[in-house]
Amino acid sequence: MVGIKSYGAYIPKLRLNRELIAKGWDIPGAPGTIAVANYDEDSLTMGVEAAADCLIGFDPAEVGGVFFASTSAPYAEKSAATLIATVLDTKPDIYTVDFANSLRASTQALGAALDAAQVGKAENIIVTSGETRVAEPISTWEQTLGDGAGAVMVGSGEGVIAEYLGSLSIKDEIIYTWRRSEKDHMVREFNPRVAQSFGYQKHMVAGIKAAMEKFDLTPDKVARAVYSAPDFRSHGGVAKRCGFDPASGQVQDALFAFVGGTGTAQPLMMLAGALQSGLKEGDIILLAHYADGVDVLVFRATAALEKLPSRRAISGFLASQIPLESFARFLRYRGIAEVPMPEDTGTPVQMWRDSREVYSLHGSKCNQCGLVRFPMERVCSRCKSRDDFTEIPLTRKGKVFTYIHDNLYVNAEMPTTLAVVDLEGGGRVFLMMTDRKVDEVDIGMEVELTFRKIHEGNHYNNYFWKCRPVR
Amino acid sequence: MSLSIHDIAILGVGTSKKFGEQFDKGVDDLLFEAGFEAIDDAGIKPEQIEAGWVGIAYPFTGLSGAAMADPLKIYDIPITHVENYCCSGMDAFRNACLAVASGMYDMVMACGVEKITDQGGRGLPGLNVGHTVLMRGITAPSAFGLAFARHNREFGLTKEDLAHVAVKNHYNGAAHPRAHFRREVTLEQVMKAPIISGPLGLLDCCPISDGAAAVVVTRKDIAKKYRDDFVMVRALGLSVYTNQLPFDPEFDYLAWRPTVKAAEMAYQQAGIENPLQEIDLAECHDCFTITEILNIEDLGFCKKGEGGKFVREGRANIDGDVAINPSGGLKCFGHPIGATGCRMIWEVTRQLQGRAEGRQREGAKIGLAHNLGGLGGVVCGVTILSSDDKHK
Incomplete structure (x- = not known):
């Protein structure tokens, strides 16, 4: 069948x-x-x-x-x-x-x-x-x-x-x-x-x-x-x-x-x-x-x-x-009103080299002390063990550890909400927050990760993750 | 002869004539003013300089030791370009001191310069370098401002607490002829200023400034031949943490770890057990008002969580328990990135000599300069200087 x-x-x-x-x-x-x-x-x-x-x-x-x-x-x-x-x-x-x-x-x-x-x-x-x-x-x-x-x-x-x-x-x-x-x-x-x-x-x-x-x-x-x-x-x-x-x-x-x-x-x-x-x-x-x-x-x-x-x-x-x-x-x-934006920079070489992190959201888990890190680290920042980690997929949800609404970063949506997010199961990520109302953001709020276009530096789409309040 | 950092003396100091938006001056003009003022203040000739260190954070300001060699026309000696974020200037000074302490040189110069207003855009330029997508969205105020929500949650820090820092530093800086801003601000003005990032309004943020500073460093026994009021080095702390700050699950956003570590080093070197009692004044890195609050705690002037109260109660005023930022700090004096560390050394030196151009901390004998760099506290230098006779 x-x-x-x-x-x-x-x-x-x-x-x-x-x-x-x-x-x-x-x-x-x-x-x-x-x-x-x-x-x-x-x-x-x-x-x-x-x-x-x-x-x-x-x-x-x-x-x-x-x-x-x-x-x-x-x-x-x-x-x-x-x-x-x-x-x-x-x-x-x-x-x-x-x-x-x-x-x-x-x-x-x-x-x-x-x-x-x-x-x-x-x-x-x-x-x-x-x-x-x-x-x-x-x-x-x-x-x-x-x-x-x-x-x-x-x-x-x-x-x-x-x-x-x-x-x-x-x-x-x-x-x-x-x-x-x-x-x-x-x-x-x-x-x-x-x-x-x-x-x-x-x-x-x-x-x-x-x-x-x-x-x-x-x-x-x-x-x-x-x-x-x-x-x-x-x-x-x-x-x-x-x-x-x-x-x-x-x-x-x-x-x-x-x-x-x-x-x-x-x-x-x-x-x-x-x-x-x-x-x-x-x-x-x-x-x-x-x-x-x-x-x-x-x-x-x-x-x-x-x-x-x-x-x-x-x-x-x-x-x-x-x-x-x-x-x-x-x-x-919709691209009907074009607003000039500052030029950003990007390198496809980096996107290729880091694709397991940037796209697949893989992190490292230390085989000695269990610390989960993103991006992956070859030397454990906690126990210093060297090249002794397992590459793991990180969960795509977590809680806000701290945040700020920023008016300085030039973005299509102001303010830009920035969040430090502790992922369920380990790992901490710094992400922009999207699809949010400013006054709903708080420490401890549950968020999920969402794959978004970050900028178009060097004339290709630089995609990465953002977080958003759970939908 | 076995030397240590306690044999090192500051012989002369100088800065550019002004800090601030200096559209009519180039990098070389700024370093010309600062460098020759320091040389003249030391009472030496340029050809006596045996080695140099120049702190510059941005490639567009300058690259290599030639950035110092050209404006002063001091050629054919070793000069090193030092880059350590906003702490570049203080690290240049540290390297100069260590070189003299090594016995290799007798007379050296540390300087720093930054020329930011030639660049366009908003805020500090070039924060996107490093990775193509990681850290996107970060700005200088947001990197430090991320600490506010945590501090507010843990200790009840308020926006008004932050505002008191700006009021204090503008009060000090208003009296300083070289400061970027020469005006005081009221609590109400700070509170109502347009929001830049989170709780940080325009008046919570240091400006984009151009400027330079220079310090002539020598040995105590040589300094004695030139002047009586030379200033002694008592500690040179420097600590580097991580560029991965917001990805570090062990970072609690309650303290700037490099400040804590560099202060530990410095207090140990200087034999300081009670900073609040022993230190008369501190030039403290206040790129944003929140930064100063945490730094005051991290430098041990009060308990963790009490920094806001410490400033609010006037204990950081020019006549308080310890004068924090008698110059006006980065907030009011300005923050030309690579220059700031040397500018702090300049201010503390002149305070200890009793010849502060702005507000003088009366009877100052021991002063501290604290220079923090990176997006949210990556590098920190803590230098302790003394006019105390027992070290001379």
Whole structure:
């Protein structure tokens, strides 16, 4: 049996009320919020978060592959999946693949992962997708798009929580939304009404119907219809035409109300939401995603689903939020308002040499006195034993030993909260604190580590860890 | 002849004419002023200098011994560039003393200089060097200010306690013709100043200053031939801890460990058993008001946790139990990084000679200079000087 073995999701803590966008431009506003990646987040860091959520209850050493899907990956030439695997601290001999250039990259990655598991190419493949698309100011997309990430783990055997029954794809060449490589920072569109009717709706309905026929299903036999949509209104039109009853809870929430359209990540986020919602053994899940065509994948929940340890996924991350009260900051974080920053320095040589510390968060544990240190030390600072330590993964949570809110460091968010954190199980780290309210920070507060972009010195992304209040 | 550091005398001292923002002066101008003032004060000729040590913390200020050789045109002698963070100047002085004590040289110069205002930006430049991502976000005030939350939790230290340090040091420095700032500040002004980092407002932080200082060092028997009021060295403590301070699980943020260790060394060398009773004045590293509070405790002038009270009660005033920072300290006098250690030696020397340019500690016989460096206390020098006859 091949299928999904775990799921996870990530929603940035910052939420921008759509009214703030409306007020910013003196235009009508829609209700609800959009989730906004903080200044130190990108599709890769969110992909890490969703993958980490997905790994709850699993040992990273069991992971046999990491697939990353995004149209907003930080690099056009450099793998994000490989860095994500390193941060997740997987074994080195795993299969890492990056899927890009189509909003359907996530379902393509999922399909490829299922195929790989089926033929025994890899086992326990994490498919994670993060997205941060930028909309043109004042366009309808500005109030529609949101940031987020979703992940599933694909594999075989006893642990499968949703058995893969098969898939179906239909291509659809249409110029709906696009961004030209290296030319467009923001999403472009031409005539949304043509694309909505003849692109999205037509093909989504056709794909779902074809899949139901192929797998001998009727609408009432689908326990959960998990189909994405480019926007809120388009989503609503599909249900009736497929014979689904939204009032019964049969149609999975597309997250437009409080998160927004998360592009590539949307189907995996919705799937995580569905798997988190109390589905029972035997329930049929129909996953469908559209962009220049439609991918439909059909799963059947197993008894193992109920045994999976709980995680935050959609409901947990949705509930944990901070309002983003400044529209100007939103424009800055999306790169629309460019604020000059002092140049920082970075050396990829150091990042490479120290990757087990900087990315995988490994420390040293003295074999003589047990002192745990980060970064690793060859001479124990306490008992002075020399080259007599064990490299260990540090826990990614701890308590604040001391802190300060600093206004001098030039940062996109002021003040910069700095914290000295004692990690559970040993080791002390000095980190910036993110996704926090200034007045909630105190000695003894529990924090968790989160992988973030620190700066762009030397024109590459210098990622490292920060801490945040437990979400 | 067997020599020790107790045979070492300060023969002459000098500084740049001003400390502060000196846009119209270059590094060489500052060291020219300080170096020749020290040479003239010593009553010697430049060619009598046999060796030199120059404290500079930042590469942009200068590199190598030539940084001292060029402004003074003292060529063809050994000169060493000393870098030990904010303690560079005091370590230059320590090396000069040890060289004379070794018997190798009779007459040497220690100096220090920093020219920071040629650089742009906010705060101290260049704190990002070292590692590509570790320690990102740290600033000088936050590195020291991280101690506040712990001190507040353990001992109830308040922002107002910190403010008293600034008020005291500005009171002293306002009277000093060479100080960066020549004005007093009120408790209210300090409390209401814009916040820089945590509890530290603008008036809790030392300024970005340019300046230089120089000291001519010789042996006691030689000094006697030049002047009667030379000053004797009684202790040269220096202690280095770690650059990994906020990653050290054993660091409690309640005391600056290098201060404690360097003070232990210095008191042992000088035979001081009760610092509060025996020491008349101390130039104490007050880059931030919180730094001075911890240092006062770490130097043994009061119990741990009572530093705030000690200052609040006026015991650190110019006429208190021990005058802490009679010059105005880094806070008011200014802090040209590499120069500060030698500047402290300059101030303590002149206090012990009874010729302080600012506020004079009456009857000062034993003075201490304490110079702390690094982000949160990595290096510390404690020097004890004496005008006491029994050491002459």
